[in-house]
Amino acid sequence: MAIVFYDSLRKKRTKFESMNPGIVKMYTCGPTVYADAHIGNFRTYIFEDLLRRTLKFLGYKVIQVMNLTDVEDKTINASNEQRVPLQQHTAPIINRFFEDLDTLKIERAEYYPRATEHIPLMLDLVKKLIDNGYAYESEGSIYFRIEKFKSYGKLSGMKLDKLVRGARVDADEYEKDDFRDFALWKAWSEEDGEVGWDSPYGRGRPGWHIECSAMSMRYLGDEFDIHTGGVDNIFPHHENEIAQSECATGNKFVQYWLHSAHLMVDGMKMSKSLGNFFTLRELIAKGYSTRSIRYVLLTSHYRQQINLSGESVLAAKAALERLDTLRHSADEGAGAGEIRSDLAKSIKESELHFTRSIEDDLGISGAMAALFELVSAVHRFSNKSPLNQKEGEALLNFWKKVDSVLSFLFPEQKELPLEVLESVQIRLKARLDRDFSLSDKIRDDLASKGFQIKDTREGTIVIWVQGRELVK
RNA sequence: GGCGGCGUAGCCAAGAGGCUAAGGCGGAGGUCUGCAAAACCUCUAUUCAUCGGUUCGAGUCCGAUCGCCGCCUCCA
Structure with missing residues (x-):
């Protein structure tokens, strides 16, 4: 092509x-x-x-x-x-x-x-x-x-x-x-x-x-x-x-x-002379993650004006979380077995779609669509039967490959504080004991400290600012 | 005034003459779950600013109109 x-x-x-x-x-x-x-x-x-x-x-x-x-x-x-x-x-x-x-x-x-x-x-x-x-x-x-x-x-x-x-x-x-x-x-x-x-x-x-x-x-x-x-x-x-x-x-x-094209603020070009500008450091101070900022700036076509707003950064965050679910699914891949043909086909189609789009005047929208389509396909697939190890690796390899272009697919993982890990472990035990009042109390407690807890089929996820850790 | 770009669902956004108008966010209903979240399924544009024209066929090409933005001064 x-x-x-x-x-x-x-x-x-x-x-x-x-x-x-x-x-x-x-x-x-x-x-x-x-x-x-x-x-x-x-x-x-x-x-x-x-x-x-x-x-x-x-x-x-x-x-x-x-x-x-x-x-x-x-x-x-x-x-x-x-x-x-x-x-x-x-x-x-x-x-x-x-x-x-x-x-x-x-x-x-x-x-x-x-x-x-x-x-x-x-x-x-x-x-x-x-x-x-x-x-x-x-x-x-x-x-x-x-x-x-x-x-x-x-x-x-x-x-x-x-x-x-x-x-x-x-x-x-x-x-x-x-x-x-x-x-x-x-x-x-x-x-x-x-x-x-x-x-x-x-x-x-x-x-x-x-x-x-x-x-x-x-x-x-x-x-x-x-x-x-x-x-x-x-x-x-x-x-x-x-x-x-x-x-x-x-x-x-x-x-x-x-x-x-220009980055716009309230319908006007962001510029120093108009005074309607933000530096990167100011945006970070406002609580925007750099990952979301990169997502917003990168995933709009370069000849299209961008309107940067709190709303667009929030949408970016949500979109990134959805993309992250593919990585979490891939991480769960375990056990013997070859890569099944349906999954191999989905990856191949996604790669082709991604490449065709990006080489066409940096068509980032189509490229992103290719990735979201794979995310859906993988969930549909893994819901029927869990991914094996080779499948998980194949997905991660593909993800790494496209991330050489995007560089926002793998957020920097931060180490969770020990006390948080301990709380999570105590909560896991409480849940096994069906002591839900205790487990919910710990969840609320961690939430107030900025750690969001999500129980998934695969285990408990702790979301901390930009990092995300899977604790089993 | 001259030059360039744009107007597609509640919002963002693909589409560059012809399979059912991508994808994301948001929203609605359902499955699952101790609850919450996530995930999955279904739904959310008979129509692409408006009006004409070309064509067997137009969101896509041509013309006009309306609206928005940028450049014409340093600017990414």
């Missing part, structure tokens, strides 16, 4: 073929580290995680680059306000960013290049653009002349003559030949303070767009397979990247562009 992606450049679903067999090179626009990323930002990083994991699931080796923008207006302003050197301001934010990635089980990319460590490469690119006649100098700054790039606007659909002057007027705008031109290199100004690098054009710092062109080429080459980001990056950021890169190299920059 073929992998299909919706390509923002072609504006249609397109069969994916990597440039090098078996290898996918992808560049994923990363955070600007002037403040902690909010959960809307992570929506995109989770989409990219799904893309990466899916490609690996389908047999590709993935080389992923995610940039860390550690120098631009906001990082400079923030460090100035706090009167600390730039790096001292960005370093802790970067550390927290990586912690949040881990919390959300986002797999690490191969490279996380920082803009400040690639200035010479950017200057090389700027020089190339000047030499090729696409850029010009004006008062120490270098601008890209967009009318020289005939296909400017091909990604966003913007028509050059339809571009309107924005509400905000750049201080340096009068220096440009054309207001639509964008900066490749910005001359040092008073507000930049300590921040600046020497260049043939004088002291200055890179424009925002040039870093992605320079760093993607450095780690992935002049041409690579996939470039991603949020839809808000399409214009002007990605449009400008294409212009710079293709004018500098003469090659087609990127083969496939994938963009994720």
